[in-house]
Amino acid sequence: MKSVAIIGSGFSGLSAAAFIQKNGYQATIYEKNEQIGGRARSFRAKGYTFDMGPSWYWMPDVFERFYQSFGKTTSDLYQLKRLSPSYRVIFNEDEHVDLPSNKEELYELFESIEPGSAVHLKDFLQEAQYKYEVGINQFVMMPSLSFTEFLRADILKGFFKLQLVTSIESHIRSKFKSPKLRSILEFPSLFLGATPKKTPALYSLMNYADMELGTWYPMGGMAKIGEGMNSIAEELGVSIKTNSGVEKIEVSPSKKGSIYVNGSKIEADAIISSADYHHTEQHLLNKTSQSYSEKYWDSRELAPSALIFYLGVNKKVKNLLHHNLFFDEDFNEHAKELYTTPKWPEKPLFYACVPSKTDPEVAPDGKENIFILIPLAADLKESEELKQKYLELVIKRMEKYTKDSIMEFIEYQRAFCVSDFKSEYNSFKGNAYGLANTLKQTAFLKPKIKSKRVNNLFYTGQLTVPGPGVPPAIISGEVVANYVINQFNR
Numbered sequence: 001m002k003s004v005a006i007i008g009s010g011f012s013g014l015s016a017a018a019f020i021q022k023n024g025y026q027a028t029i030y031e032k033n034e035q036i037g038g039r040a041r042s043f044r045a046k047g048y049t050f051d052m053g054p055s056w057y058w059m060p061d062v063f064e065r066f067y068q069s070f071g072k073t074t075s076d077l078y079q080l081k082r083l084s085p086s087y088r089v090i091f092n093e094d095e096h097v098d099l100p101s102n103k104e105e106l107y108e109l110f111e112s113i114e115p116g117s118a119v120h121l122k123d124f125l126q127e128a129q130y131k132y133e134v135g136i137n138q139f140v141m142m143p144s145l146s147f148t149e150f151l152r153a154d155i156l157k158g159f160f161k162l163q164l165v166t167s168i169e170s171h172i173r174s175k176f177k178s179p180k181l182r183s184i185l186e187f188p189s190l191f192l193g194a195t196p197k198k199t200p201a202l203y204s205l206m207n208y209a210d211m212e213l214g215t216w217y218p219m220g221g222m223a224k225i226g227e228g229m230n231s232i233a234e235e236l237g238v239s240i241k242t243n244s245g246v247e248k249i250e251v252s253p254s255k256k257g258s259i260y261v262n263g264s265k266i267e268a269d270a271i272i273s274s275a276d277y278h279h280t281e282q283h284l285l286n287k288t289s290q291s292y293s294e295k296y297w298d299s300r301e302l303a304p305s306a307l308i309f310y311l312g313v314n315k316k317v318k319n320l321l322h323h324n325l326f327f328d329e330d331f332n333e334h335a336k337e338l339y340t341t342p343k344w345p346e347k348p349l350f351y352a353c354v355p356s357k358t359d360p361e362v363a364p365d366g367k368e369n370i371f372i373l374i375p376l377a378a379d380l381k382e383s384e385e386l387k388q389k390y391l392e393l394v395i396k397r398m399e400k401y402t403k404d405s406i407m408e409f410i411e412y413q414r415a416f417c418v419s420d421f422k423s424e425y426n427s428f429k430g431n432a433y434g435l436a437n438t439l440k441q442t443a444f445l446k447p448k449i450k451s452k453r454v455n456n457l458f459y460t461g462q463l464t465v466p467g468p469g470v471p472p473a474i475i476s477g478e479v480v481a482n483y484v485i486n487q488f489n490r
């Protein structure tokens, strides 16, 4: 039986392992941390259960397709609830918009903000549906090792409809005038780690995911996804070893790699690294075995890092929904501080997630579980004083908007910042979600799933194809597993 060693137990590692094992090979996952799940772990404190990373469950079809590959369905693993309204966008202390989950209500909302815009939204979503169908059902399943994979008659026929060279900003601006509608429509592309100006209009497929497919929540928290994938992998026979950081990949004269874990050498027919690509290349391999130089990595545009607060609040907070986007400051200024002149933002936009509005399991009775995320430029230096300053800044803005007191009711607080991304996940410059999905970093222009120098070394996860996000990470694991299985079958 051929063996595959998988580095890391995030969604991409778990997904790759499950597909490898299902096809009759032995997959073993080596995870440095005590817990599986990577950036999507959770922790408990004072009766609260905090999801540490992702909180938006979009593209339920991708999760369902994964589970069905193993004879399961989503409801076998957790109860999925559609949120309605989907989320709240806050423009200032007196003004917000709740995004309805119902399409007719959504059109009415657009019409009420900008007369005539409902018809543009219909067109916009129809175009986005085409991109979603081609993007999610075809593009993302390609290993993207060469642009020639994309030279297919069916793809070329619809090439212009994919709008790869137009930016999503100009696509949205050509149809909508209202600044409010523009920021609502530009919001999903922020998940892709770049500004709307640099994100190809192809990614309006994210608007389709948002407005057509909906915002969902797995009861018990996002960590339920990792637990479900873990149970599928274990049922298949995947071996999962936690507290097992990979220290080195040694390359033999035949250009085959083996890994070292806790000082022991482990040989495998293939190695798949789902750890951050840069870490695997620059820290686990010697120089002559690296596919990309440090200069290459420094020239990449990274998705931001983040300052996150996990807060336990000893009361129910008024006027907040499950997902709340505080777009009450100028995004262009914050974007400059994220990408052009990286520094701690003066007036950051931020996101507040209150899962206890939907799920009584994640906070004690009568209390609130609040997760706050402030996007930060990668590699910033932090200090306890700075973190406290930003906690006070965002809580003040929340109090102003909610007209409710929060600060004095915080009974638990933990911060997670750039240095934690580095130490917990070996993250390059402390990035939260990989490489920005700019045109120059899309598909075959991303770091490749196959090492150029080590014959049996492969990569998966948010720094390779298809990109950042939970659904792409799950898909990435499937793509690399298929590629490795094909190599074995040759």
Ligand SMILES: Cc1cc2nc3c(=O)[nH]c(=O)nc-3n(C[C@H](O)[C@H](O)[C@H](O)COP(=O)(O)OP(=O)(O)OC[C@H]3O[C@@H](n4cnc5c(N)ncnc54)[C@H](O)[C@@H]3O)c2cc1C
Residues within 6 Å of the ligand: 007, 008, 009, 010, 011, 012, 013, 030, 031, 032, 033, 036, 037, 038, 039, 040, 052, 053, 054, 055, 056, 057, 058, 244, 245, 246, 247, 274, 275, 276, 279, 306, 308, 373, 424, 425, 426, 432, 433, 460, 461, 462, 463, 467, 468, 469, 470, 471, 473
């Ligand atoms: C704060 C935050 C919010 C997010 N919000 C959302 C959201 O709402 N919706 C969404 O879809 N996506 C979201 N994302 C993105 C999404 O969570 C990630 O893209 C996805 O989880 C990445 O999975 P991965 O498998 O590529 O990497 P990871 O989850 O990082 O997994 C890699 C694993 O490798 C391990 N590892 C590293 N080095 C070694 C080593 N030497 N040996 C062994 N193991 C090692 C790490 O410990 C880790 O467990 C968010 C991400 C963050 C950080």
